[in-house]
Amino acid sequence: MAADSLSNRSQAGASHQADPPLQVDQLRFVWPSGQVALDACSFAIPRPGLWMLVGGNGSGKSTLLRLITGLLEPNSGQIRCSGKPALVFQNPDHQLLLPSCGSDVQLSLPAGLSTAQRQEQIALALEQVGLAGLQQRPIHSLSGGQKQRLAVAGALASRAQLLLLDEPTALLDPDSQRDVLALVRQLCSPTPKPGPGLTQGSLPGPITALWITHRLDELDHCDGAALVRHGRVGRWQDGSALRQRLNRLPLGRGER
Ligand SMILES: Nc1ncnc2c1ncn2[C@@H]1O[C@H](COP(=O)(O)OP(=O)(O)OP(=O)(O)O)[C@@H](O)[C@H]1O
Numbered sequence: 001m002a003a004d005s006l007s008n009r010s011q012a013g014a015s016h017q018a019d020p021p022l023q024v025d026q027l028r029f030v031w032p033s034g035q036v037a038l039d040a041c042s043f044a045i046p047r048p049g050l051w052m053l054v055g056g057n058g059s060g061k062s063t064l065l066r067l068i069t070g071l072l073e074p075n076s077g078q079i080r081c082s083g084k085p086a087l088v089f090q091n092p093d094h095q096l097l098l099p100s101c102g103s104d105v106q107l108s109l110p111a112g113l114s115t116a117q118r119q120e121q122i123a124l125a126l127e128q129v130g131l132a133g134l135q136q137r138p139i140h141s142l143s144g145g146q147k148q149r150l151a152v153a154g155a156l157a158s159r160a161q162l163l164l165l166d167e168p169t170a171l172l173d174p175d176s177q178r179d180v181l182a183l184v185r186q187l188c189s190p191t192p193k194p195g196p197g198l199t200q201g202s203l204p205g206p207i208t209a210l211w212i213t214h215r216l217d218e219l220d221h222c223d224g225a226a227l228v229r230h231g232r233v234g235r236w237q238d239g240s241a242l243r244q245r246l247n248r249l250p251l252g253r254g255e256r
């Protein structure tokens with residue numbers, strides 16, 4: 001653990017148009033076991049949008065997201081987020097804590113809101129993810145894709161502007177996978193189009209998503225993709241071009 005953890009991570013009070021949503025410099029993290037997860041890791045997300053990371057098992061992707069959210073402290077290096085980060089897990093059952101959709105989103109709201117403001121913010125967050133009117137719905141009755149949408153609603157309710165998604169579609173059926181990807185794609189678009197449950201008035205400000213995937217077809221939908229190898233993030237590339245290159249490699253997922 002870093003002796004002075006606050007010096008390693010910073011978050012601007014309010015995001016500025018010119019600030020990159022995320023900047024990582026010379027990040028190093030070593031597990032207590034001595035396993036080096038990240039070493040001399042430097043990269044930046046240049047602008048809001050949907051950015052994807054792909055890499056072999058154990059290359060350091062999940063550890064990186066935990067460092068960005070502050071769940072772990074780096075041994076050295078700097079992380080700067082221009083807005084609030086929020087993590088969306090692979091398994092929404094590990095994230096959703098309360099019995100109904102409305103109560104779960106409420107948990108993520110900032111403090112100091114009146115009852116009316118809380119109700120309004122909950123309704124807005126549910127609407128933003130296409131779950132309008134489901135405040136009272138028991139979470140156990142939601143599909144896997146709806147649960148992931150709810151997890152995103154919680155992140156939006158917390159006023160996060162940087163969504164960190166760790167293989168969010170790995171446990172979903174193909175339809176739900178496409179659905180969640182389309183939602184995040186839409187939230188991260190410069191001029192998001194109103195869609196089912198997403199009206200012009202409910203659209204959030206510019207959102208950035210950093211999305212980890214092992215599903216190469218998802219790379220076709222991002223604004224840029226990078227390979228993570230041995231605890232370092234490579235340069236941003238066109239997602240489709242990277243998918244085609246990786247598809248041609250006669251390598252297993254763990255060797256990429
Ligand atoms: N809790 C932990 N304690 C010790 N070592 C860990 C722990 N979690 C991960 N590691 C190690 O840190 C390294 C990076 O792991 P990480 O989970 O970040 O990889 P990943 O890229 O997310 O892999 P995957 O694609 O399998 O999810 C690996 O060597 C892993 O074994």
Ligand SMILES: [Mg+2]
Pocket residue numbers: 061062063166
């Ligand atoms: Mg992982």
